[in-house]
Structures are given as C-alpha cells and as structure tokens.
Amino acid sequence: MEWLNENLCTFDEKVRVELGPQIVELDCTDENLCDTKTHANYCIGKRDAYGRHIRPDDMPEGDAKTAVMLEVQRDSNRGVYGVVGQGEKMACVDWRARKAPKLWKIYESQAVEEIDSKGDVVEVQKFVKVDEREGKEDAIAVATELAGGLS
Amino acid sequence: MPFINDAVLDNLSSLASAAGRRVDVCFTAEPTTYTEATSTNSCGNKTGLAMTALSDGAVDGRRVQAPAITDGSVTATQTAGWWGLTDAASVLHAAGALSSSQAVTSGNTFTLDAISITNRDAA
Numbered sequence: 001m002e003w004l005n006e007n008l009c010t011f012d013e014k015v016r017v018e019l020g021p022q023i024v025e026l027d028c029t030d031e032n033l034c035d036t037k038t039h040a041n042y043c044i045g046k047r048d049a050y051g052r053h054i055r056p057d058d059m060p061e062g063d064a065k066t067a068v069m070l071e072v073q074r075d076s077n078r079g080v081y082g083v084v085g086q087g088e089k090m091a092c093v094d095w096r097a098r099k100a101p102k103l104w105k106i107y108e109s110q111a112v113e114e115i116d117s118k119g120d121v122v123e124v125q126k127f128v129k130v131d132e133r134e135g136k137e138d139a140i141a142v143a144t145e146l147a148g149g150l151s
Numbered sequence: 152m153p154f155i156n157d158a159v160l161d162n163l164s165s166l167a168s169a170a171g172r173r174v175d176v177c178f179t180a181e182p183t184t185y186t187e188a189t190s191t192n193s194c195g196n197k198t199g200l201a202m203t204a205l206s207d208g209a210v211d212g213r214r215v216q217a218p219a220i221t222d223g224s225v226t227a228t229q230t231a232g233w234w235g236l237t238d239a240a241s242v243l244h245a246a247g248a249l250s251s252s253q254a255v256t257s258g259n260t261f262t263l264d265a266i267s268i269t270n271r272d273a274a
Contacts, residue, residue: 008241093183
C-alpha cells in the first residue's frame with residue numbers, strides 16, 4: 001500500500017482508494033441552479049454531471065439557444081446524454097460537499113471491453129469503481145481485502 | 152467555469168510553468184477524481200504538457216494555461232463530453248465540460264483548445 005498523496009492510495013496498482021465528491025441528484029429548479037446551491041458550471045443551457053443539457057427550452061431565443069439545440073440533436077443522434085427538464089432530477093458533482101460528504105472511492109483494475117481502431121472489441125485494463133465508504137479506515141480495509149491482502 | 156482544485160485556487164503560481172501535465176478527454180460522467188479522469192472515464196489523453204507562466208487574465212486577474220492540443224491520442228471509441236487536467240501522477244488539477252460533445256474513435260487523434268485557469272480580480 002502506497003499513498004501517492006493525502007487523498008490517493010494505491011495497492012500495487014491493482015486497487016486504488018481515492019477521496020472524492022459525490023454526484024448528487026437535485027430537482028432542476030431555479031433555486032438549485034443558483035450558484036450558492038450548486039457549482040456555477042450548472043446552469044440553464046449547460047450540461048449536468050451526466051452530460052444532459054439543463055433546460056435548453058428555457059434559454060432565451062437567439063444564437064446561443066440555436067447552438068445548444070443543435071448540440072442536443074447531435075447527442076440524440078448518437079444516443080447519448082439527453083436533456084433535463086424543469087423539475088426533473090439533474091446530476092451535479094458536489095465539489096464542496098454541501099449536500100453529501102466526500103467519500104473514499106474504491107477502484108479495482110479490471111479488464112473492460114472497448115472498441116479499437118479497427119472496430120473490434122478488445123479488453124483493456126481500467127480502474128472501475130467497485131465501492132465507496134465514508135470512513136477512510138473502512139475503505140482501506142475493503143481495498144486491502146480486494147487487493148488480496150496487500151498492505 | 153470548471154472545477155478547480157483548492158491547491159490551485161490557493162496558489163495559482165504552483166501550476167505556472169509546471170511541466171509534465173496531462174489532459175484527458177472523458178466520457179459517461181464528469182470526472183470527480185484523478186483515477187476517473189485518467190482511467191475510469193478517460194477515452195483519450197495527451198501527456199508531457201507544459202503550463203504557461205502566469206500572465207494577465209483575458210478579462211482581469213491572473214491566469215495560467217495548458218497549451219492547445221493538436222495530437223492527443225484517442226484510446227477508446229466513445230462520445231467525449233469532459234476534460235480533466237492532472238499532474239499525470241496523482242492530482243486532478245481541474246475538470247470541465249467540453250464546449251460540445253464529440254464522438255471519438257480509438258486510434259485517431261483529438262484536438263483541444265487551450266485550457267485557462269484564472270483567478271479573477273475581486274469584484
């Protein structure tokens with residue numbers, strides 16, 4: 001077990017434990033879009049933490065709205081992201097831990113399938129989040145077990 | 152305005168002229184940690200970047216920039232929606248959404264505008 005910094009610990013690069021903020025779900029209201037409630041990045045016309053455009057219909061008519069609506073259409077054609085309407089749930093990274101505490105996230109190096117340059121499915125190693133704990137010692141215990149007792 | 156690490160907000164000069172920085176383009180969700188930015192959610196990267204020296208911000212304040220990228224390596228066929236700037240070792244300096252999402256194909260290269268991190272003057 002090696003601490004790369006105060007927030008990131010590695011177990012021979014088989015398992016990592018890293019402190020980070022949670023992605024929280026909030027009602028997509030004017031109140032929650034206020035910068036005192038959520039990061040300034042989350043506002044009408046921008047994307048939430050899962051890439052969905054926030055209330056594009058509520059943008060004032062003009063070039064900016066046209067550009068966003070084109071982007072929404074492009075995303076739709078690719079089958080990704082989508083839109084969050086007023087009152088629906090939007091996802092926000094709670095960078096300042098105002099709504100939910102930061103967690104110790106446990107990642108395991110796993111073989112995942114990706115598409116290579118030839119269009120073939122290949123396996124590559126990536127860190128996949130497998131658990132998260134509020135307590136540091138608890139997270140280290142879980143990670144130690146995952147790593148086969150490395151300490 | 153993207154997420155900016157507290158250490159960068161507290162001491163912007165710590166990033167000025169820093170070498171060996173890494174920028175990843177990411178998919179699925181906004182990266183919240185170094186591991187997510189560089190592995191879990193990464194679909195491409197460019198390493199060995201040198202940050203600029205401190206200079207005046209575009210509007211006010213002071214800023215440092217990661218240079219524009221013209222030859223980033225796409226490592227997975229995905230739709231990129233975010234970027235993450237790291238020290239290529241263990242720290243996520245900053246993260247944000249791309250101005251528009253982009254379908255990328257493994258084996259291709261990606262380009263990205265310069266990333267500016269600015270400490271604005273007091274209002």
